[in-house]
Every structure is written in C-alpha cells, then in structure tokens.
Amino acid sequence: MIEKLLNASLELFDDGEIYYKEEVNTSVRYGNWDLRNISSNRVSGVMMRVKKQGKLGIASATTLDDPKTLLEAARDSAKHGNEIPYSFSQATGFPQVQSYSQEATNYPTAKMIEMCERAKEEVREVLPDISLNITMSKEEEHIRIATSGGTRAEQLITNVDFTISAPIKGAGISVYRFKSEVAPFEYPAEVVRGFIRRYRWTENAVTPATKRMPVIWDPVALYMFALALCAGISGEELVKKTSPLMDKHEKQILSDKITLVDDPHSPRVGARGFDDEGVPTEKRALVERGVLRSFLLDLRTGAKLGARSSGNGFKRALFGGGTSAMPTTWPANLWIQPGDSSLDEMIAGLDEGIFLTGGMGFHSSNYTQGHIAVRAIGFAIAKGRITGRLENTMLSGNIYEDFKHVRAVSKEVELGSLGYYPYVLVDSMQVVGK
Amino acid sequence: MLDKLETAIGSSKADYTDIRYEENRRVTISYENRELRRLSTTTSRGGHVRCYANGGKAIHSFSRMEDMERGLSQCAADSQIVGSHRKAKLSLAPTETLRGQLLLSPEKDPRKWPLDEKHELLKHYRDLLLYIPKVVVVAGAYSEWHSHRWFVSSEGTAIEYDLLITNIGFQITARDGNVVEKTVYSVGGRDDYSNLLDRDEEFLERGRIAAELTTADQLPAGNFPVILDSDEASVFIHEAFGHLSEADGLQDNPAFLAKLQIGAELGSGILNVTDDGTILTAPGGHLVDDEGVRTRRTELIKKGVLAGRMHSRETAAEFSEELSGNMRAVGPKFTPIVRMSNIFIERGTSTFEEMVSSIDHGYYLVGAKGGQTSGDAFTFGAQYGYEIKAGKLGRLLRDLNMSGELFETLQNISMIGDDLRFAERGGCGKGGGGPMQLNAKSGKGAPHIKINKVTLGGAK
Numbered sequence: 037m038i039e040k041l042l043n044a045s046l047e048l049f050d051d052g053e054i055y056y057k058e059e060v061n062t063s064v065r066y067g068n069w070d071l072r073n074i075s076s077n078r079v080s081g082v083m084m085r086v087k088k089q090g091k092l093g094i095a096s097a098t099t100l101d102d103p104k105t106l107l108e109a110a111r112d113s114a115k116h117g118n119e120i121p122y123s124f125s126q127a128t129g130f131p132q133v134q135s136y137s138q139e140a141t142n143y144p145t146a147k148m149i150e151m152c153e154r155a156k157e158e159v160r161e162v163l164p165d166i167s168l169n170i171t172m173s174k175e176e177e178h179i180r181i182a183t184s185g186g187t188r189a190e191q192l193i194t195n196v197d198f199t200i201s202a203p204i205k206g207a208g209i210s211v212y213r214f215k216s217e218v219a220p221f222e223y224p225a226e227v228v229r230g231f232i233r234r235y236r237w238t239e240n241a242v243t244p245a246t247k248r249m250p251v252i253w254d255p256v257a258l259y260m261f262a263l264a265l266c267a268g269i270s271g272e273e274l275v276k277k278t279s280p281l282m283d284k285h286e287k288q289i290l291s292d293k294i295t296l297v298d299d300p301h302s303p304r305v306g307a308r309g310f311d312d313e314g315v316p317t318e319k320r321a322l323v324e325r326g327v328l329r330s331f332l333l334d335l336r337t338g339a340k341l342g343a344r345s346s347g348n349g350f351k352r353a354l355f356g357g358g359t360s361a362m363p364t365t366w367p368a369n370l371w372i373q374p375g376d377s378s379l380d381e382m383i384a385g386l387d388e389g390i391f392l393t394g395g396m397g398f399h400s401s402n403y404t405q406g407h408i409a410v411r412a413i414g415f416a417i418a419k420g421r422i423t424g425r426l427e428n429t430m431l432s433g434n435i436y437e438d439f440k441h442v443r444a445v446s447k448e449v450e451l452g453s454l455g456y457y458p459y460v461l462v463d464s465m466q467v468v469g470k
Numbered sequence: 471m472l473d474k475l476e477t478a479i480g481s482s483k484a485d486y487t488d489i490r491y492e493e494n495r496r497v498t499i500s501y502e503n504r505e506l507r508r509l510s511t512t513t514s515r516g517g518h519v520r521c522y523a524n525g526g527k528a529i530h531s532f533s534r535m536e537d538m539e540r541g542l543s544q545c546a547a548d549s550q551i552v553g554s555h556r557k558a559k560l561s562l563a564p565t566e567t568l569r570g571q572l573l574l575s576p577e578k579d580p581r582k583w584p585l586d587e588k589h590e591l592l593k594h595y596r597d598l599l600l601y602i603p604k605v606v607v608v609a610g611a612y613s614e615w616h617s618h619r620w621f622v623s624s625e626g627t628a629i630e631y632d633l634l635i636t637n638i639g640f641q642i643t644a645r646d647g648n649v650v651e652k653t654v655y656s657v658g659g660r661d662d663y664s665n666l667l668d669r670d671e672e673f674l675e676r677g678r679i680a681a682e683l684t685t686a687d688q689l690p691a692g693n694f695p696v697i698l699d700s701d702e703a704s705v706f707i708h709e710a711f712g713h714l715s716e717a718d719g720l721q722d723n724p725a726f727l728a729k730l731q732i733g734a735e736l737g738s739g740i741l742n743v744t745d746d747g748t749i750l751t752a753p754g755g756h757l758v759d760d761e762g763v764r765t766r767r768t769e770l771i772k773k774g775v776l777a778g779r780m781h782s783r784e785t786a787a788e789f790s791e792e793l794s795g796n797m798r799a800v801g802p803k804f805t806p807i808v809r810m811s812n813i814f815i816e817r818g819t820s821t822f823e824e825m826v827s828s829i830d831h832g833y834y835l836v837g838a839k840g841g842q843t844s845g846d847a848f849t850f851g852a853q854y855g856y857e858i859k860a861g862k863l864g865r866l867l868r869d870l871n872m873s874g875e876l877f878e879t880l881q882n883i884s885m886i887g888d889d890l891r892f893a894e895r896g897g898c899g900k901g902g903g904g905p906m907q908l909n910a911k912s913g914k915g916a917p918h919i920k921i922n923k924v925t926l927g928g929a930k
Contacts, residue, residue: 065903067722071555073527074548075904078541079516079803080533094510098533098802109511116589118506145548149555167723171903205725209844246691276502276607278643278650355899355908360496360512400840400851402869405650409871409927411842411849430849430873430927432691468691468927 037100038182041084044103046184048111051087053124053183055312055351056080056100057359060141063173063197064148069156074145081359083351085124086110091117096360122339125314126185133191134303137219140194141176147220148172155200155228162232166202169210173197174220181314189310196220200231204238204425209394209413211235216305216451234393240424242416244469250389250443251431251467252382252417253460257392259453260408262370263354264435265296266454267404269322269330271337271348271365280405280436284328290435291442292326293375294460298348300368305451308368313349317368320346326440332365354399370455375445379459382444384420390467391415391422395431406436412467430468438465472630475622478538484521484546486562488623489538490760491517492802495618499589500611501596508611509589516802520761521545525559526552527784529805563786563793565627565763572631572757574750578663580614580636588612591666592638595673599642602674604681610640612666615910617801619760627762634661635753635910637895638669642677646684651868653680653837653853659753659894659913676837679866683854686866695832695922696872697825700891702835702852703916707743707815708898709841710848710876711736712914715745715770715778716796716808717785718902726845729877732791734776737880740818743771745780747795747811753896754811754913756798761806763795770813774880782808800907807902814915818886825885825920827861833926834858835870838893849873871927879921887917 038054045052058080065072083096084106093114095106152170159168177193196219201212213231215224253261273279281289300308300317308317313335321329333341334349349363383391395410409432415422441463449458475489493515500508516533519542528548530541553559580588592612599608617633639656655676657669698706713719720727747765749755758764761783769777780796781789785808799806826834834856841850851871857864892915899908 067903068724070557071526071552072722072903073529074552075529075805076541076544076548077531077803078533078537079531081514094508094512096510096512096514098514098516101534105513109513113510116506116509116585145551149551167725169722169903203723203726203845209847276643278607278645280648280650355906360514362508396842396844396847397840397849397851397871397873399842400849400871402651407869409851409869411847411873411927413844428873428875428925430691430871430925432871432927466691468925 038180041100041103041106042182042184044107045084045086045110048107049086049088049093049114051124051184053085053314054181055083055359056180058178059175061173061175062145063171064145064152066152066156066168066170068167068169071149083359084110086114087120088114090119092120093117120336122335124183124185125187126183127187127314127316130189130309130316131301133301133307133309135218135307136192137194139220140174140196140218143174143196143220151198151223154223158228159232163235166235169201171199181310183314187314189314191309194218195305198224198227200228202235211238218305237415237422238425241427242424243428244390244416244467246468246470248464249467250386251462251465252389252391253462254391254393254414255450255452255457255459257394258457258460260395260398260410261435261439262454264403264406264408266332266367268406269332271331271333271341273404274331275337275340278404281328287328288326289328290323290326290439293442293445294323294326294439295321295373296323297321297371297373298367298369299371304456306369306455311347311349311368312351312363313345315345315347315349317347332367334363334365337365367454372457374447374449374458377444377446377461378448379446382446382459382461383417383422386417387419389417390426391417392431406434408433408435428469431465432468433465438462471620472622472628475620476628478542479622479624482521482542482546482624484523484549486522486624487519487546488621488761489517489519491620493618494801495616497614498611499592501592502609503600503607514801518799518802518805519545520805521549522560522562523549524553525561526550526554526556527560528552531803560784561787562783565783565793567626568629568758568762569627570629572629574632574634574661576634576661580663581616583663595638595640598670598674599640599677602677602681604644604646604684605642605677606645607643608640610638613637621760621762623762629758629762631758633756633911635659635896636663636666638666639895640673642680644680644684649684651680651683656895659896660751665894679854682866683868686868689833689855689867689870689926691927693923693925695829695920696924697834697918697920699836699918700889700916701838701893703815703919704893704914705838705841705850707916708810708813708914709843709850710879711743712810712813713843714846714876715780716810717779717781717789718808721785721788730776732776732778735774736771736776736877737774737883739773740886741771741774741880741883742816743813744769744816745810745813749812752812752892752913752915753894754911756811756911759795759797759806760799761797763793763797765795765811768794780808780810798909800909804907805904807900807907809900809909810898810912812892812913812915814890814892815886815917815919817888817890817917820885820887822887822889822918825887825918826858826863828885828920829858830860832858833867834863835872846876848876872924873927874924879924882922883919884922885920887919890915890917
C-alpha cells in the first residue's frame, strides 16, 4: 500500500515521503484499589510530504485506504507551499536497534491483571488507608517511512509499562513510581517498595524557608533540565537566533560533572534507528563534561544552517505531536553519564535542602532561555533526613547558572522523560517557601 | 452511518454498548516570520466503542471500519473481565434518548470561506507584528477544526452532531541583547468566521509589550496581593478549581471528595462560578456531549458554596448527582472524559480602579501563559505584569509564575470585577487516567479579580 501511494505521488510531484504508523495497545487500570477498566486500541495514521517545483505539500489521514483524497490534499497544499531548501531522506542503511519483543506483543491481559493484583496486596499490607491506583499496559508500534529518494525505513517498537501511584491525603499531588521495558518483566518488587518508601515520606507537610539551598533532582524531574537545554541546542531556536547558546559551541555551559549524550542505539525504551524523517539516528555527546559539543538538527533546520540533519526530526511537541505533526528537532533518547554517588548518600550529606521529584507549571516558564519557575513537588531534607513532603514551595532558577555548580551525580540511572538520568545534586537554587 | 453503527451494536454481548464514529477535518496555515511552515487540510476518521457488563467497563478505539466488529467483541469480553474483578459495580445515570441531527449553523461559516482569504488575513496580522521594533520572531497560525460525529447507544440514542472552532493566534518573540521575551495572543474561538476580523489593535498591543518586556525588570519572589486580569483569572478558575469539579478526578480520591461535598463553603459570598456549554459564542460551546447527553448550564459555586459539579453518566450515578453533559473526547483515538465546557467566574461589582487603589504593595498579572494543577495545588504563568505601589500601577515586569493552594486562594478572593470576558482561545490538557487529550473546545472566562495573597516565583 505504501509503495503504491508513493508511486502514485510521483506521477504528480517531484519528490515524496510517506510516514505510516500503526499502534496496537492494551492497558488495565486500577483506581482506588478496584479494576476501573480495560482499554485497547488498534489505530493508525499516515502523513505524506511532497515537493512540487521546490514547494512543500502536506497531507495526512488515518489510514492508507483512500489514496485519492490524500493525493488531492497534498496537491492543494503544494500549490500554496513555501519553497523548502531540503530533499527528503535518501538514506538506505540504518543502525540496528533492539526495540521489539514478541513476548510483549503476546503478553496476555490476564497476566497484567495478576501483576496489579499482587502489587495491590503488597501495598495493602502496609498502607491500607491510601487510595491506590495502578496502570499496566503493553504497546506495540510499527513505523514505516518510504521516500522517493530510496529510503525504506521500518521499525517495530514494544513497551510494557507498570505505574503505581496514590494521591497524598490532604494534598493534591500524588506519589508515583513506574517501570517501563521493551519486553515483559517479572513482578517489579523494587518499584512497589520504592513507592511505599516514598509514600511514607509524605506524612508531614513542610514548607522550607525562602532561601537558596541544595536541590537533589530526581530522574523524573530532570525532564525540565533536559527540555530547557534541548530547546537551547535545537535547530529551531538556532534558526530563529533566539537560543541562549548561539555562540557557546565548544564552551563550558554546565558543570564538568554533566555529560549528556543522545543515545538512540542502546537497547532500551526509546531506542530508534532512524528519526521521523527517515534519517539515521546518531549516538553523540551533546554536552561533554559541561562543554557544549553538538546541536539537534532535522532536515529543515539543518538545511537552513548549512549542515546536514543529525537525525533528530521527530513528530513530538510539548503538548500534542503525533503522526500529522511536522517533525521538529528533539533528542532521540537522552542519557546523562552516571557518577559515583547515590540518592541515599546525597540525602544523608545535606544539612538543609530539597529532593525534587517534579515541578508544576514548567511549560509556563521561559524555559527556552533556561529559566525555570515551578511549584516544587518533592520532599524537604534537614540534617541528612527526609522530613516530609514539600508544601507551598516554589523553585526558580536558570539551568545555565544553577547547573554550573553540580555537587554530585548518582550511580543509579532511571528512565525519565526523553531519556535515562541519574540523580543530580545541584549546589544551590532559589527556593521560595516561608 | 447511524444504521451501520446500530447494526453493529445489535451484536454486542455487553449490558450496555455505545459507538462514536468521527470524520474530522483540520485546516492549518502556519507561519514563522515570512516562511510558510504549513498549509494543509488534513482529515482523520475512526471510531470508539464503550461497553459496560456486570458493573465493569472496557473501551476500544479503531481506525478502520473493518476493525469495528473485532474491536467491539474484544471490548465486550474485556468489560466482562472487569465486571468479574470489580467490587464496586459501575452503572450509568439515566438520560433521555436522542435521535436525529444536532448540527451547527454558523452565520459566517468558516468552512465556506475561501482558503486564500484565510491565508491573507493571517499574513496581514503577521505583517503588523513584524514591523514592531525588537520583534524578531512572529510565529502564528490560522486553525480551523470541524468534527462530524455519529453516536449510537444500545439504549436507543442515535444522533449525528458536530463541533467547529476557528482561531488565529500568534507567539511574538522580542529580543534586546541577550534578553528574549515572548507574548501570545489569540482571537476567534467560535464556529463563526467574523470573530477573526478587525483585530489589528489587540495584536499590535501584545506585540509592543513583547518588545517592552526585553527591558523590563524581573519580579522578586515572595507572597503578595495580586490583581489578575480576565485572562489570568479565567485560567485560575479553570486550572485550580475547574479540574476539581470534574467528577472523574474525584472518583478515585475519596479524601479529596470529602473536602468537596456539595454545600462545602469554599470562598467568600461574592464568588459565583458556572460551567455553561450552551454559550456557543465561547470556545467550549456545543450541543450534546460524547455520550449523548445534552449540554447545559451547571452552577458550580453559588455565593461561595459548592453547588454542583461536572459529570459523566457513570459519575452522576456513582455520586447520586445531576447529569451535566460534560463527557467529551477530542478525537476517535480517545475515550470521552469529564471536561469543562465554558467555565467562568460570574460578574462582580468592583471596578478595576477600585482594586488597584486597595493595594499598598502588590502586582497586576496580565495574560495567561499556561497553567498546571494537581489536586488543590496550582501553578500558572503570566505573560507580563505591573507593580502596584501605594494604590497605583507602576513598572512593567517579566517572567512571572504564581502558585498556591486552591482552598486558601478561593477564600482570599476579596474583590470581583464588573467586566466579565471569555478567553477566545480554548485549550486544556487532561489525561483522566488515559493518554493526554488536548481540547481546543474548552472555554473559560472571568472578570478582573483581586486575591489577597499568592506566592509569586520570580527570577530574583
């Protein structure tokens, strides 16, 4: 079907690209200890980009069943389109990555229910009075990209996810822990126990003093750092000349304890052999010991900056994204080099500080400039111990100032948003509390 | 189409089944400065099935019509499995059976407007903004979304209805040396094209402010009295209170529900909050929700007291409360969840001048810049603000974020303006236990309000 559509497009246009994705998934969701629902999807999406006399045309639809409508929409779009300074991918070889497990595809719903029930019983023994929520899901994606330049890229992706959470009594926020793997896993005892440990920390509410203090960043909170930094090194901000890192290539921008790698090839969740434009992905350092080494480019921004795409064109967005979105520059799969500390050592070493597990309102910060101002979610630390959950606390700062002074990086590495991160102890950030 | 769906439902083994099928069309024209980034008309279609059996629920989405039957039987079987595990059985509140068409008929129908005119209008506003000194990037888009839907239930409802919204919005970036600041502004938010026309002055003002912000001071962090403009106040009521009035969020949180019993005193006697999907001139207007319940007006807070909430048929039954017609999905891939339609703070009696003169040292926050909420904790940004000293508006300020606790903040609303306005841009993200659904058809409104104390997280 894809070949047929591509061939038909070449009768009308000079250059063409078809992106087609199918998704099949099932999830079971427990709410307040009870199985709330089973949800399943069998959905698809197709996007077509064409070039006619240098001009870009775009069309998208849900299935490949109606090529005529797609071709007409692309033709109408190309009539008005701007001239684009790039051709669609011509790549023919891609790194092989391990992103698929047949066992995940065949993983039965009954097993997911069984695992959730077991976790439920373990938590009920020690925290019977909370409102426990658990979601377990299996997802399968099949991405295919074909271009008139000869690219035929195809990847199967599976994910099995387990998330356990509960709202904190008397507060609005929840405590959660999760595990996500390409293939099915055994009962995630460490996740359930980690959840219980953190839930117990929430008993007291603490509002710290308003002052600068050390902040331990949980891997799941580091998306704020990652998004702010990736905006700074994105092709979009460079083209617009609004990146705060315009003239910082090969310069020290962060602490020498921070090495940030875009690593799509290691076998883990998020592995990709090619981006959403069919360009091979690359493993490379973005920041090495605090020095800015490279930028994120897709076909469009690469061409505008006189460089080639670095394989970072993805159909993502802070909100939204998806098949019908235009690719923009995103990291493929981030990795922060672990250090030699540990979360427990970091906590034990602080006389006063906070352990940040999340932030609310990140997207309304001026984050593309590195600025972060969020309601802090996490825990207060005093004299080497967690003293309770944060309440009425804000955190503000700028990653290009605050992450210049990193005291420690942990050995442990965990999955967060956009990649895998260790715990990072930042020397001092502005906390607004009492 | 309705016949096809009714026939399919006939084979379902569940106690209750419904199917929604959609055909959607989106027109997008977007620019970054003089570069056309996208001009496209995209279509999407697909369906969604919901089954209830033995007090259990399952849902299924499909893209291809050929997959409907397979999905339906899987969904029915899954609902039996859930029913066999569930202790507290789910049920649906009764609703009237609807049949026939509930279609929109805008006076100036954007679907009938020539694409070239839409394109020219967008370029016109862009050019105005590009000539403002210090403005370096003008990114803007015309968007038009039409969703044609068919809904059939095993109780006999079989309807055809639609949703339509248009917007023109810009993000304006200004630069002075190393300082880069942005403002956003958006018009439209209706099913009628006319609201997009003749808006030059408003766009220009927002553009000039972006330029001025590059030399504005940053805000000190701390606790202060504030005045929120209509846009900010509407985000506050939407984010901080509105989401807690959506009953599905309370289903699994009994501790919170206990705080939010009907009759609970939440704010001062001057505060009235309503959700009203029948206001078709605001972004959240619609005729019927995605489980075949007619839209209506729901009083949420009356004289400071919790008076009602937004429901699905399932939550209305569980809470033994009135149906409200708020169950909505943004596309065929998604199951409906409880969503605000047009939530707003009702008009008060104070003037803006009275509010400013009542503050010795505080801030006036203008222009919504996104917000987020989790339970009773909220955070949101302002595009810019002004210092208030000794009852007078002072210098312009940038990079503002405020946060607080809902219950405390509602009590702290001490003045409500007489100048109610609805935001023209919808947009609300909510997962509701599933994937994030970004709903453009979500409206919010408010007059100016004064809050005696919030936490401001500035950069200083």
